[in-house]
Amino acid sequence: MSKPHPARHGGLPHQVRIIGGQWRRTLLPVADRPGLRPTPDRVRETLFNWLGQDLHGWRCVDAFAGSGALGLEAASRGAAEVLLVEQDAALARQLQALKDRLQAQTVTVRRGDGVSALAACAAGSVDLVLLDPPFDAQALFAPALAAAARALRADGFVYLEAPVAWDAAALAEVGLAPHRHLKAGAVHAHLLVPLRAACA
Template identity: 65%
Template sequence: MKKPAGAPPQEVRLLGGQWKRSKLPVADRPGLRPTPSRVRETLFNWLGQDLTGWRGLDAFAGTGALGFEAASRGAREVVMVEQDPTLVVQLQTIRTRLKAEAVRVQRGDGLAALRAAAGQGLDVVFLDPPFDAVNLFEPALRAAREAVSAEGFVYLEAPRPWVEADLAPLGLSLHRHGRAGAVAFHLLHPALPGATG
């Protein structure tokens, strides 16, 4: 049976690293919108194919595509946070199947997890919140800024582009950005103290 146009895919594939081509199921859950393959490919071209030793946090993990992709490419530790209990079980199942020792799955609130990570000096934080949760973006970005190292990255997926004027008050600057359909995606750096856009 043909799936309706605009329906989310039923699975996504990891693109690189030790689990390249491994399939991740996509549950039929409200608001679940896996990062498109070409967006993930662009992101990991920006970050680099080899993330050996990196520590990351996937704050709104969903299918786990971003976090598992990072672990597949050698990240030492990836914490995946997800509120939906069905998705948490699915993430734990995938972790077991892949023997993804570097991945830790926890059920909880992504924003709370970001705030708890303040000062940890993470290498990367992935932010792909539900697009209808518009009030979540600014506090999540602010908390992510506090969780990454001075050289770290914050990845943001959003329904609209975020520009320097939006980001500067949050202590972040735009490193790279792109657009794919309804998705605006951004790679951000902590802004240098005293730097202005």
Template identity: 60%
Template sequence: MSAPVRRGAPPGEVRIVGGRWRRSKLPVPPLPGLRPTPDRVRETLFNWLGQHLHGWRCVDAFAGTGALGLEAASRGAVEVVLVERQPQLLRALHEHVQRLQGASDVVRVVGGEALGVLAGLPAARWHLVLLDPPFDGGAALFEAALRQARRLVAADGLAYLEAPQPWDEARLASLGWAVQRHLRAGQVHAHLLRPLDNLQP
């Protein structure tokens, strides 16, 4: 969520769309280029996922404002890991977790580079891995994040990818993924991905 799509100041807050913290507003640090996932895209994503994530374990690998991961926790996830490297955003994430009642029981904020943190998480444990890499990070970053996510998800798990362009099926298949749903909203392409069964090592 920390990738620039346009110049200028980010919105001053994000809003949790559903679940126990529905309508909670979270302040956003004034960092130029910050790109929170729009409410409409988050609402669509959680419509795809079925609204309730009771018992799910989730990783928000490029957390930024934390809107995606906190939305998952609001909707019943039992474990959510928020990964962010930017110090100001890290402070804000810790504040969000303290502000939202019960969040500290299920949400863990981890500082560091996303790929390194993902590499240290247990494999085949997670129901949902959320990937919103910097849009200017290059194809190698996206591919590395998708590979790590494929290692992390359970057999029936899913990944969510935001990107500045759609990812074609052949390219995703080479990384062990198939597209389940796709949405374009302005300059954002949102993909819900499921793991392929025939991934080769």
């Protein structure tokens, strides 16, 4: 989720495209909702270049799913389990409809709070946590990162989109360390690893 998108051409709903895997080129609708800002194609492509193209066997949580672009991209690339968490009821219904249309058996849609969903995960059970909170909800970032760090496997990753770059000291406070960083326009994309792994 995040900032509103520019105006839609001809009144048509905005769409984003899955860029790799079994559903490559599939268009995903983007609802006109406050705070919804799907991850740009270029940034998603870079993220999955960082991670490697094949996510077979991975367990993933997209904690602020919005359009579902991040989590469905992971599922398209073979992730074994993808949990899409979205608090907005209309967006959650849209995600469920997408899951049904794609017959995405590895995807689960849950309406609820992303931080709570991460806190409910067993410690050390998740390979990839995708965090793209609304940029105007700054209070969510630190709790979400801390919950993600706890849920993460020792060799797992957290992807974070934020309006500012998080430095190593701030990340260490929530148990994470920087691994990769990209700035694309107003977006800072971070790939993070558990602090214990970075120090090993």
